[in-house]
Each structure stands twice: as structure tokens, then as C-alpha cells.
Amino acid sequence: MKVLIIGSGPAGIVAAEEMRAADPTIELEMVTQEPYPPYSPPAMADHFLTGRSEPLYWKGADVCERLGIAYRSPARVASVDPHGRTVVLHDGTRLGWDALLIASGSRLHAPIEGADLAGVHDFKSLAAAEAIIRRVRRREATTALIVGAGFIGMEIALLLADLGVRVAIVGRRTWVMPRMLDPETAEIAGRSMVARGIELRLGVEATGFVERDGAAAGVRLASGDMLTADLYVAATGVKPNIRFLAGSGVATDWGIAVDDHLRTNVPGVWAAGDAVEASDRATGKAFVHAIFPNAVDQARVVATNILGGNLAYPGAESMNSLKHLGLPIMAVGAMEGNDELRWRDGDALRKVFLEGGRIVGFRFAGEISGGGLLRSFLLRGEDVRRFGRRLVLPGFGMSQVVLPAMSL
Ligand SMILES: Cc1cc2nc3c(=O)[nH]c(=O)nc-3n(C[C@H](O)[C@H](O)[C@H](O)COP(=O)(O)OP(=O)(O)OC[C@H]3O[C@@H](n4cnc5c(N)ncnc54)[C@H](O)[C@@H]3O)c2cc1C
Incomplete structure (x- = not known):
């Protein structure tokens, strides 16, 4: 065969x-x-x-x-x-x-004018990434403009910033990673980006890449303004x-x-x-x-x-974590529910979303301990009401917290 x-x-x-x-x-x-x-x-x-x-x-x-x-x-x-x-x-x-x-x-999914122009890069494959890095290493690009504030936009922004490039991101929504994070968690992530020297221009619609001599020479905004940089990256979705x-x-x-x-x-x-x-x-x-x-x-x-087996697929999950931000972020499942548990201490934030006593999603920033256990409760559809507010507290999942509760 x-x-x-x-x-x-x-x-x-x-x-x-x-x-x-x-x-x-x-x-x-x-x-x-x-x-x-x-x-x-x-x-x-x-x-x-x-x-x-x-x-x-x-x-x-x-x-x-x-x-x-x-x-x-x-x-x-x-x-x-x-x-x-x-x-x-x-x-x-x-x-x-x-x-x-x-x-x-x-x-790359780039429903934006001029995305196929020479000089518009993406970060979806190794060949595409090498084209970006080559220009940075040759010092052809010391400034970069990224269109799209989603997960891949963040990844390339952080990489370029670490390589010494001055980076700005344009995002249509008013918070970063809108498909992955709720506005409150995203605000913490956004602050980390800014602390890394990345300029965030959020709530700003880019309408297209502007062409000059057959190549991209700027990004036009809905306001009519134009932004320019040495390097343009489209990170508008996949x-x-x-x-x-x-x-x-x-x-x-x-x-x-x-x-x-x-x-x-x-x-x-x-x-x-x-x-x-x-x-x-x-x-x-x-x-x-x-x-x-x-x-x-x-x-x-x-x-x-x-090969002739008979295995059913249990279904796909919505789950992600950001590694390079400087603070850990974990995003699993839905971004809202009928009930919400929350805990915050400065830039450490934990939010758990529930429906009918079951976890439908959670967002952790800065303090992600117990995330694995919460994810397994979510996947099993387990009723977690017995844990009450402890579910959202840092340290949940340590044996002394969970075991007595589980034996109830
Ligand atoms: C920069 C970046 C960071 C990421 N970080 C994370 C992360 O932290 N966590 C996470 O869970 N996911 C992350 N992802 C997503 C993850 O990489 C994808 O979910 C995963 O790669 C999907 O695997 P795949 O094999 O389905 O597709 P792909 O990895 O996209 O591979 C598809 C393959 O098909 C080939 N192909 C496509 N069309 C053709 C054709 N017509 N002819 C021949 N070959 C073709 C491509 O060349 C490629 O080899 C990230 C993705 C990117 C780009």
C-alpha cells in the first residue's frame, strides 16, 4: 500500500x-x-x-x-x-x-490591498521568515511595520524587537490578540509589548499597502494617514x-x-x-x-x-500560550461564560469562565499555575462548583488544595 x-x-x-x-x-x-x-x-x-x-x-x-x-x-x-x-x-x-x-x-490570509506587493513579508513559513531576517541582518531594515495584532503578529514583533529593529504594530481592534484574549488580559500583554519597545497602534484600520515603483512603500490607514518603515509584514490572519x-x-x-x-x-x-x-x-x-x-x-x-484502524477524533481545542512575552499567558476555550471567577494582583490576572458549573474557558496572565488541571476539568466537562472560588486562586492544583476538595 x-x-x-x-x-x-x-x-x-x-x-x-x-x-x-x-x-x-x-x-x-x-x-x-x-x-x-x-x-x-x-x-x-x-x-x-x-x-x-x-x-x-x-x-x-x-x-x-x-x-x-x-x-x-x-x-x-x-x-x-x-x-x-x-x-x-x-x-x-x-x-x-x-x-x-x-x-x-x-x-497568510490578507484581505487587504497591496498585500502581494514586493516588500510585503509574512511569517508563515521558514522561507518567508528567512527573507525577513536576511534584510534585518544586512541592516536593510532597522524599522518594521506589522499589520495585524494577532498571535503571529506578536511573534514576529517580539523577534524583530529582540533583533534590534524598531517595531510598530497596527491592529484593527482596540486590544492585542483579539481571537485569543479578552480585552483585560490583552491589556496586560500589550503593556509587556510596549515595555519591550514595541509601538502599538490599536483601533486603527489599515486599508492597504501603498505601491511605489512596484514595491510597498507604506501602509495607508482609514484615516487617510500613511505610515512608513523599512520592512512591512502582513500578519492579518491565516x-x-x-x-x-x-x-x-x-x-x-x-x-x-x-x-x-x-x-x-x-x-x-x-x-x-x-x-x-x-x-x-x-x-x-x-x-x-x-x-x-x-x-x-x-x-x-x-x-x-x-492503516485500517477505527479511531474517532474527540474534537479540536482552542488553546494557546505565549512564550516570548516575558510574562506567561495561557488562553484556553471560551472568552466568556454565564459566570466568571477572577483574581488580580497587579499584572497577574486569572479569569475562569463557567456555564452551569462547568469551565468553558480561562485566561491566565503572569500566574498560570494550575492551568493544566483546569484544562482537564474543561475537557472532561466536570462540575467544579465544589471548589468555589479556590478554582481561580494561584496555587490551585497543588495537592493540598485540590485533594480535600475532590474527596467531598
Ligand atoms: C510563527 C508561528 C508561530 C506559531 N506558534 C504556535 C504556538 O506557539 N503554539 C501552537 O499551538 N501553534 C503555533 N503555530 C501554529 C502551528 O505552527 C500550526 O498549527 C501547525 O504548523 C499546523 O501544522 P500543519 O502540518 O497542519 O500545517 P503547516 O505547518 O502549515 O504545514 C503545511 C505543509 O503543507 C505544505 N503545502 C501547502 N500547500 C502545498 C502544496 N500546494 N503543495 C505542496 N505542499 C504544500 C507546506 O509547504 C507545509 O509543509 C504557529 C505558527 C506560526 C507560523
Whole structure:
């Protein structure tokens, strides 16, 4: 049996690794537009700051050789033909398969004029990141303007600031990371950014990149003002990489539609990771939660099922943490509930959101102890009323706090 995998991101490589561990004889081929061995995108910032390669090439730079994966890199998939069981590459090469795993991840989503101009960068791939860092190291860029104050905008802003670049961020909402943080927690995160020398221009709409001589020369704001810098980065959101599926018959909406076994609607075609609209574990609704742990969990499920297993995927989680901010932040699940418990001490803030006695989400800044335990209560849908206010206090989860309460 031959399994063809589109994509060498965390979903693709973990699925390959699992399949190889389960079956030493299976034929594995991976096609990726990346010119590098499989890498971990969350480790990119650390790689450019410290020069360390181990966390970046998290499975080892020789992983494909070691696992006996035929690695086609760089090669871009142009289309998929499920009837002929072939994938067609941009150079016309046709690759056959018995089972196809689509793990094509996500790309920059920039619904803003001029985002495709020369000189507008993104931080969604290692090649894109290297283009930014090259300009900084050559001293071509000592100032940077980032459009988008979401998670990836923050990551690149902090990296550039650490590399000595003067950074400004333009964000449409009035607080940073609006999809991940409520305004109060975001205000603490924003203050940390400012303390790192990053200028935040929030509640400001960028309408487009301005062109001069074929390249970006500024960012136009809705107010009519124009901001300029040496380097422009679009960090306006991400979108599943599914364009090559047009006309294939594989059902898509925002992402690839899958059932609870991560099968697409086409027999023999599976999907995992950022490209997939999987069911949300809390709400049951199809949603793209484009985070690393979901990609890896889905890869494990899909690998088992491709090899004939019968594993149901329990659903994707909404969860994230920020590592480089200087203060820890943990964001899990919903950002509001019918009830809220809160604790604050200066820039340390803990908020837990509840519905019917069950945790639906929490946001911790500065003091994140017990976050793992709260997450497991959330995932189990456990009634936590017995803990009362202790749930939100720092130190919750230490045995002396939880054990007596659990035995009630
Ligand atoms: C800067 C950054 C920081 C992040 N930090 C975190 C974090 O701290 N925590 C967290 O949980 N998540 C984080 N993420 C998100 C996390 O990296 C993704 O959720 C994860 O990489 C998804 O894995 P994936 O394999 O589905 O997709 P991807 O990693 O996007 O990989 C997709 C692969 O498909 C390939 N591909 C796409 N289209 C084609 C085509 N047509 N032909 C051939 N190949 C194709 C790509 O080249 C790539 O190899 C971060 C992402 C970025 C960019």
C-alpha cells in the first residue's frame, strides 16, 4: 500500500512517523513546497534568536531518510484527481496513491490591498521568515511595520524587537490578540509589548499597502494617514491551503470538511491539521483551530485510520500560550461564560469562565499555575462548583488544595 502525504508540517510528519512505526513495509511519499526538512513553525522565532536548529527540525533533519519517506521537496501540488488516484504537481509530474493524506496546513490570509506587493513579508513559513531576517541582518531594515495584532503578529514583533529593529504594530481592534484574549488580559500583554519597545497602534484600520515603483512603500490607514518603515509584514490572519482541491470533488468550506474519523467525503482521501475544519471539542461545531497540538492529535488519529484502524477524533481545542512575552499567558476555550471567577494582583490576572458549573474557558496572565488541571476539568466537562472560588486562586492544583476538595 502506498500513502501519499501532501505537506511536511507537524500534521504530515507525525502521521508519517506513526504509520512507519505501525507498519515497516508501507510505502510513504511526502510532497511539500518547503525547500527544507520538516520543521516546527512555533520554533522559528527561537531559531533566529539563538541559532539553535534542534527545536526547529524537531524530528531531526534526517527524519525522512530515517523513516524511509520518499521526500519530494520543493514541489508544489497543483491538483488532485481522486478518480485516477493521482496528484498533479506544478511541473506536470503525476504521483499515484492508494491513500491520500492532505496535510497542507494554512497560509497568510490578507484581505487587504497591496498585500502581494514586493516588500510585503509574512511569517508563515521558514522561507518567508528567512527573507525577513536576511534584510534585518544586512541592516536593510532597522524599522518594521506589522499589520495585524494577532498571535503571529506578536511573534514576529517580539523577534524583530529582540533583533534590534524598531517595531510598530497596527491592529484593527482596540486590544492585542483579539481571537485569543479578552480585552483585560490583552491589556496586560500589550503593556509587556510596549515595555519591550514595541509601538502599538490599536483601533486603527489599515486599508492597504501603498505601491511605489512596484514595491510597498507604506501602509495607508482609514484615516487617510500613511505610515512608513523599512520592512512591512502582513500578519492579518491565516487560511487553509486548499486551492489545489478546486474541482477535485473533495468537499471544502473554510477548510476541508471531515467526519469524526478525519475522512473527507472522497473514499481513500483523508485530512489533518490546519487545513481541516474539524469539530470543536466543546461546541461540536466544525471550526479551524489552527494550532500545533490539534495538528499532532489529528495526525495520530488519521494515521491509525488510514492503516485500517477505527479511531474517532474527540474534537479540536482552542488553546494557546505565549512564550516570548516575558510574562506567561495561557488562553484556553471560551472568552466568556454565564459566570466568571477572577483574581488580580497587579499584572497577574486569572479569569475562569463557567456555564452551569462547568469551565468553558480561562485566561491566565503572569500566574498560570494550575492551568493544566483546569484544562482537564474543561475537557472532561466536570462540575467544579465544589471548589468555589479556590478554582481561580494561584496555587490551585497543588495537592493540598485540590485533594480535600475532590474527596467531598
Ligand atoms: C510563527 C508561528 C508561530 C506559531 N506558534 C504556535 C504556538 O506557539 N503554539 C501552537 O499551538 N501553534 C503555533 N503555530 C501554529 C502551528 O505552527 C500550526 O498549527 C501547525 O504548523 C499546523 O501544522 P500543519 O502540518 O497542519 O500545517 P503547516 O505547518 O502549515 O504545514 C503545511 C505543509 O503543507 C505544505 N503545502 C501547502 N500547500 C502545498 C502544496 N500546494 N503543495 C505542496 N505542499 C504544500 C507546506 O509547504 C507545509 O509543509 C504557529 C505558527 C506560526 C507560523
